[in-house]
Amino acid sequence: MTADSDTAVAAAPRPRLLPFAWDRVALPGFILLMGLVFGSLNPNFFSWTNLTNVARQSSVLALLSIGQTFAIVSGGIDLSVGSLLAVVSVLGSMQLVAFGLVPGVVGGILAATLAGAVSGLLIARTRIPPFIVTLGMLSLARGTAFTVTGGMPVVGLPTEIQWIGAGSLGPLPVPGVIAAVAFVGAHWLLRRTSFGRYVYAMGGNEAAAIAAGINVRWHKFFVYCLSGFCAGVAGIVITSRTLSGQPTVGETLELYAIAAVVIGGTRLGGGDGSLIRTLFGVIVIAVLGNGLNLINVSSYIQLIVIGAIIIVAVGFDLWRRERRA
Amino acid sequence: MTEPGALVSMQGIVKRFGAVEALRGVDLDLGQGEVLGLVGDNAAGKSTLMKTLTGVHQPDAGRVFFEGRPVHFRNPHDSRARGIEMIYQDLALVPSLDVVANVFLGREKTRRLLGGLVRQLDERAMEAATWDVVRRLRINMDSVRKPVSLYSGGQQQAVAIGRAMSFNARVIVMDEPTAALAVREVGKVLDLVRDLKGHGVSVILISHRLQDVFAVADRVMVLYGGTNVGVRRVAETTMDEIVRLIVGAGERVS
Ligand SMILES: Nc1ncnc2c1ncn2[C@@H]1O[C@H](COP(=O)(O)OP(=O)(O)OP(=O)(O)O)[C@@H](O)[C@H]1O
Numbered sequence A: 001m002t003a004d005s006d007t008a009v010a011a012a013p014r015p016r017l018l019p020f021a022w023d024r025v026a027l028p029g030f031i032l033l034m035g036l037v038f039g040s041l042n043p044n045f046f047s048w049t050n051l052t053n054v055a056r057q058s059s060v061l062a063l064l065s066i067g068q069t070f071a072i073v074s075g076g077i078d079l080s081v082g083s084l085l086a087v088v089s090v091l092g093s094m095q096l097v098a099f100g101l102v103p104g105v106v107g108g109i110l111a112a113t114l115a116g117a118v119s120g121l122l123i124a125r126t127r128i129p130p131f132i133v134t135l136g137m138l139s140l141a142r143g144t145a146f147t148v149t150g151g152m153p154v155v156g157l158p159t160e161i162q163w164i165g166a167g168s169l170g171p172l173p174v175p176g177v178i179a180a181v182a183f184v185g186a187h188w189l190l191r192r193t194s195f196g197r198y199v200y201a202m203g204g205n206e207a208a209a210i211a212a213g214i215n216v217r218w219h220k221f222f223v224y225c226l227s228g229f230c231a232g233v234a235g236i237v238i239t240s241r242t243l244s245g246q247p248t249v250g251e252t253l254e255l256y257a258i259a260a261v262v263i264g265g266t267r268l269g270g271g272d273g274s275l276i277r278t279l280f281g282v283i284v285i286a287v288l289g290n291g292l293n294l295i296n297v298s299s300y301i302q303l304i305v306i307g308a309i310i311i312v313a314v315g316f317d318l319w320r321r322e323r324r325a
Numbered sequence B: 001m002t003e004p005g006a007l008v009s010m011q012g013i014v015k016r017f018g019a020v021e022a023l024r025g026v027d028l029d030l031g032q033g034e035v036l037g038l039v040g041d042n043a044a045g046k047s048t049l050m051k052t053l054t055g056v057h058q059p060d061a062g063r064v065f066f067e068g069r070p071v072h073f074r075n076p077h078d079s080r081a082r083g084i085e086m087i088y089q090d091l092a093l094v095p096s097l098d099v100v101a102n103v104f105l106g107r108e109k110t111r112r113l114l115g116g117l118v119r120q121l122d123e124r125a126m127e128a129a130t131w132d133v134v135r136r137l138r139i140n141m142d143s144v145r146k147p148v149s150l151y152s153g154g155q156q157q158a159v160a161i162g163r164a165m166s167f168n169a170r171v172i173v174m175d176e177p178t179a180a181l182a183v184r185e186v187g188k189v190l191d192l193v194r195d196l197k198g199h200g201v202s203v204i205l206i207s208h209r210l211q212d213v214f215a216v217a218d219r220v221m222v223l224y225g226g227t228n229v230g231v232r233r234v235a236e237t238t239m240d241e242i243v244r245l246i247v248g249a250g251e252r253v254s
């Protein structure tokens, strides 16, 4: 703080070299490094088939992380998104079976958005913290998915739905395109609209946001609707890949969505963060999982590695911030 | 005490919080372009009086006049519409947002996109307007695109004042603007107060630092236990006298 205020207050600020932008290159550099290591250990890593596979597999996590970014930047969190996948998978599948493609897709997305709206309403209108409300929703949604199906998968889905998860647009995998479009749209929303600005303001200093006349309740509500909507789209992608409704789908995925956000360098607590950072966080998790698979590291070890990376990434980020401040 | 032609006049303001009578019939006059120091011990009612002026609180008795006409501010929106702005010590800014975003928070300039279907922030217009304010107030700032948390306390105060000014404020209330500042930054904020006065803006300055009040104010008003115990022209009083009024040892004014 002092170093900055010195130059800022002095009558003639002395020119000073910009500090090296670690935050801009650290994660991309790490991703590149991982690519080089995995690529040299297994040349298949860089094959188009493998890269599109990574995109396909990480699209669900990517979609969840988008909603999570909004929740975290607004000063909250959404623990329910993994369970919402199950709700979409089950209810969406039942509607797909009963009413066909379009009603099923719309109905599935709507179900998750509604669940998000319920969380949002509680968070906006009561003093119950987002952590607790969405923790409750996590259990509630999972329980609903099990109850509705009696624990059995829903089968007999129209096969056209597979296009969403397995199809290609030219050389590009459809779910990857969906996630990419969602990232661009969400980035615009967070960075270029009043709503996005208020998401930062609520998380950065809620009292200031209220004093500025911002309808904080309404915008909080909308944040969780948005997170639910993202989970809805992700749920459709997963449903199309499994071609069935699975009440067990997406367990602990909410934790990976949070991990992607914080690995990207977005601070828990709100007011700060970006979808570009989240994208890098998603890529780190996706590339790590894929690369370790390719070099035959067991999925148990993968869990250990990802855990370590979460802690190291956040530790590095804090260290960097303290040096800059 | 009512001065003819006062821009703001509060008369007989009473405010109770349950059993606590925070204000017991307070009068206040503020002239156009005048700087009024508002002093008093802790819990004397300074903040409460100002929140009554801006519509945060509703008085239990008493009246408020703006340009001679009675007004009733139901909330800060109403008072803002008349050009009254209050700068709170700590809930004024969002630290992680940049200067432009803070100055325009809650009333962003937008432009239509896709034939009016959606609205996008007009960053260019907001940045230009922010530079206008920064220049008008002669705030020393090399960039308006850095998070305000990277600026010193004095500069943050300047940003808050700039925000108030960009609402075309005619009255700015500052609650303890210098309390958290380093000594040399205090001078900058006091310079800003003088600049505001130069632009014809009226300022009410709440402060425990009498030397600050004496440096910029035209008059000082002292609250004691929710009562107005004295108003003095700075040129005609001494710090000793004001201190005596603050601790309740002075004679009361009628
Ligand atoms: N919202 C409130 N609810 C209940 N009591 C309040 C409220 N706001 C102020 N008070 C009480 O009113 C009295 C005056 O408080 P006020 O904040 O106006 O004092 P102040 O002169 O601004 O003091 P300080 O110098 O400490 O800021 C105090 O006794 C305070 O406890």
Ligand SMILES: [Mg+2]
Pocket (backbone or CB within 6 Å): B046, B047, B048, B175
């Ligand atoms: Mg006070």
